[in-house]
Amino acid sequence: MEPTEQQRSRVAEDLRGIVAGDVRCDDVFLQLYASDASVYQIRPLGVVRPRSTDDVIACVQYAADVGIPVHPRGAGTGTAGESIGPGLIIDFSAYMRRVVRIDTERVRVQPGIVHERLNRQLRRSGRLFAPEPYRTNVATIGGMIGRNDAGPRWSKYGATRDHVLSLQVVLADGTVHEFSREPVQSVQTGHLHPRKRQILARLAQMLADHSQLIRQRRPNCPVYRGGYDLDGLLCQDAVDLARLMVGSEGTLGIVTEATLATQAVPQHRGVAILLFDSLDKAVRAGLDIVALGATACELVDRRCLTLARESQVEYELLIPAETEALLVVEYQGDDGPQVREWIEMLIDNITHQRRMAFSARQALDDQEGQLYWGLVSRPPSAMYRVRGPSRPVPVLEDLAVEPRILPEFLPRVQNVLKRWQVTASISVHIALGQLRIRPFLDIDGAGQVDHIRRLADELYTEVLDCGGAICGEHACGLSRTPYLRRQVGPLYEVFVAVKRLLDPQNLLNPAKIVGEDFELPFANLRPALQVPAAPPEAEVADRSDAAAVAVADSTPTAAGHGVPPVPEPAQEPVDRPSQLRNLVELQLNWHPERLIDAVADCNRCGECRTQAGPERMCPIFRFAPAEESSPRAKANLVRGLLTGEMPLSLLSSEPFKQVLDLCVHCHSCRLECPARVDIPRLASQCKASYVTVNGLSWGEWVVTRAELLLGLASLCRPAANWALSNRFVRWLMEKVLGIEHQRKLPRLAATSFMRWAAKRKLTRPARHSDPKVAYFVDLYANYFDPQLAQAFVAVLEHNGIAVYVPAEQVQSGMAAVAAGDLDYARRIARHNVALLAEAIRSGYQVVATEPAAAVCLTHEYPLLLDEEDARLVAGNVSEACTFLWRLHTVGRLDLSFRPLRATVGYHTPCHLRALQVGSPAENLLGLIPGLRVRHIEEGCSGMAGAWGLLHRNYRNSLRAGWRLMSHIREAEIQAGTTECSACKLQMEQGTTKPTVHPIKLLALSYGLMPELAGLLASRGKSL
């Protein structure tokens, strides 16, 4: 039975008194933690994010006293529901993610640290934690220990279990112990804690009593999950208690620290792909390759390859359509030529001598190697873009057999799938004999559960008949636990005894590994998203107008900061279709079905929790790595609303808003999410509902109405600039508007660009050229840096291009979109679209110097306005450097650049990446003789629009941008360069070196504006 609100508040209150970390029992957080990457959803009682082992002890002791289960959790990316449950979720990934100590050949860590982050630190001393999960960029060490992750390089390094030296473990009674290899005789002689003594003595006895059974029931495959690893646990009169914990899915104890063995980083690796015209040939070749000592050998089937080809042009060029299967092979070693020779010999052997593969490619560098590996790690998520009721679901996804029988076993699996008319993609970890199957199933359809149940029975029968395992790499979790007895027979009773010994009250992650509820794999499935009937076309067309009428201007008020123009959502009818319509129709221009698709596309893979280097995925999650910061959190919340599990009234609540505010609309996740879920669109949709009811905060109002305020401020410019540099005023601004007093802010220019343009008669569309440009200026260039706008005009005119600056243009409205003030944004959009569409019809191309403005015009306006003109504008907008680079590619750019003897550090803004235009600024700067451009790839600058301006985000913003700022400080670099005005602020924050727009460097090099002469030597101000 669901706990009542009162019970939840009581638990929250109790825990807050004893735990220093976060305790959350509210609807929003329960929804965020109700799911992982599986098909299941269970609302927990509460969420605890401990800061220390003491917090975990306190939490477990409390749970034991009141009889509440606890579920340890890392990144929550398991596919079997192993980290979810009805009790208290203990999330280690938020705070307990430190490296405690690095020794020569070992490392002590907290369990929440992500594998890739750990190895990044270890690499500095030439070491690594060798088992590598497929999701190295998100999987935590706690999760790896919980599941005994092996990863693709198992042949060389083994599994997690082989590298765990000792573990600090909190047991179900709240006692804490260091578990490692314990000599059995220490029961008599050692000074053991009584609980540890009891466990050791009873376990040693159990292992001795059942040694034959344990050996007999071991599946016939190199690595398997499913059950406790009792085989070899008692060795030379010692019991390895740490080893017992590994792979126990949090059911025996909670790991709070781990000591892990580290290995030397191999100096070289070689990667190749081999292409086959039959699956059978690929499997047989793979077995030979493993026997030849390859570090990794992974097979990918035709369906995965098709999806890869569809999702990335590189794969389309790389993999011919007729490829039936492909092997990704890797060799590692310390001798580069030797590694290369191995790869070449392999290709020669399999492709030329034995003619098994019809083609092969060797990766020439690390980047190409990563691309090849992407075929193994990316497709599962890309599949979620498949439309229709049947989607690939992580059920029945993990079978393992003795690798040698793979050629016979694979057709048996395919036959079962064929008999049940199920399409599936298959990939194979050859060395492990492990099959990763993704069946395409309509898990929400009527009668489907029974279908899946019978399919599971048949598949599991096949694998058990071969002496294999129903869990090869993945956890038992909710999906496989009840089948475990079929795999291990009487050994199951020993598992039950082990569980009773360590967790007599069954409080630690119950129902995983030990549990016989045969309904479990088919219960607690995520509620279906219902697709309401499509509204008539006329209704869709009217939607934006209806919104404009229904929603009044959301100016802030003293109380509640807003005008509530629509009825409380809580009072609306509760049937789902109408809830959905209210959510959708009042705000963005999209069909309800698209909104549902966007939410359904998110498979909760957790890829958006990455903090890995070359990726940009979510800057906010990087600054504050907590579940609510992740893009997936936003999709999860909208899902809760659409299924009706969360009342629609939550949309206007503060906890909901706090999560939404953790999206700054940078669009990085939309590009990098493997399923391309449009999270920023979902987030602004929901923010809009909040703003509709509550209005904007003062700070948001100021940011969104900046144009109005800047217009006023420029009337009394000296006073405004004095205020911006006055410490007291800045302190006041921090207190009232939340703008950090230490953040260097730009000064208002003496004359705005628009005024200058009017004087130059640029605001009249009079002259002719081909092409001709309508310049969209936006706020920063207009009020703070007219020199940039003038430089752009100068560069265009120098190239014979007529420039028109529409006089009536206003700011792009990106800040309003990001804040969710969509009605205001829509009015801005309507105004600008009318102007710009007219210009486009007169033959102009719209060009913006601010990347955020270009994103707003191309991506946001068509979402705000369902009008042909908005689409016309979106299709005819370019960012300034992109426009000039295109000019160059058609031979129209004047190349008479004068040399600039300098080195500049270039940073790519997130909004430029969102435009998906490559790196036109770098290309252009490369045309300037003598100018050295150093590409700095340190991810988001940490400004994230106006996010970094705010006092509450300032520290995190600096932390995030620190590496970028440090590069700019390097002696070799004279100045920074970037297209984005917010990134410029950040790049200038930590240094007195200037950051200049690439267009200014072009103008300088053309010798167009004498006032630019001192550009690279100018020095920034202190505030």
Ligand SMILES: Cc1cc2nc3c(=O)[nH]c(=O)nc-3n(C[C@H](O)[C@H](O)[C@H](O)COP(=O)(O)OP(=O)(O)OC[C@H]3O[C@@H](n4cnc5c(N)ncnc54)[C@H](O)[C@@H]3O)c2cc1C
């Ligand atoms: C799209 C996709 C594809 C995947 N493909 C593969 C694949 O091919 N092969 C593969 O092996 N994996 C695969 N995975 C799974 C993924 O690699 C694992 O989920 C991941 O390694 C687990 O890390 P986590 O931090 O998310 O752990 P979680 O999922 O949070 O936890 C995993 C288990 O560990 C337990 N646990 C966590 N922390 C602790 C702790 N401190 N103490 C005790 N127990 C703890 C949890 O209770 C749970 O039982 C895939 C996942 C996704 C989403």
Ligand code: SF4
């Ligand atoms: S938003 Fe994308 S990356 Fe994040 S969990 Fe959903 S599908 Fe995965």
Ligand code: SF4
């Ligand atoms: S748009 Fe940017 S800030 Fe928002 S969720 Fe996506 S990555 Fe994070």
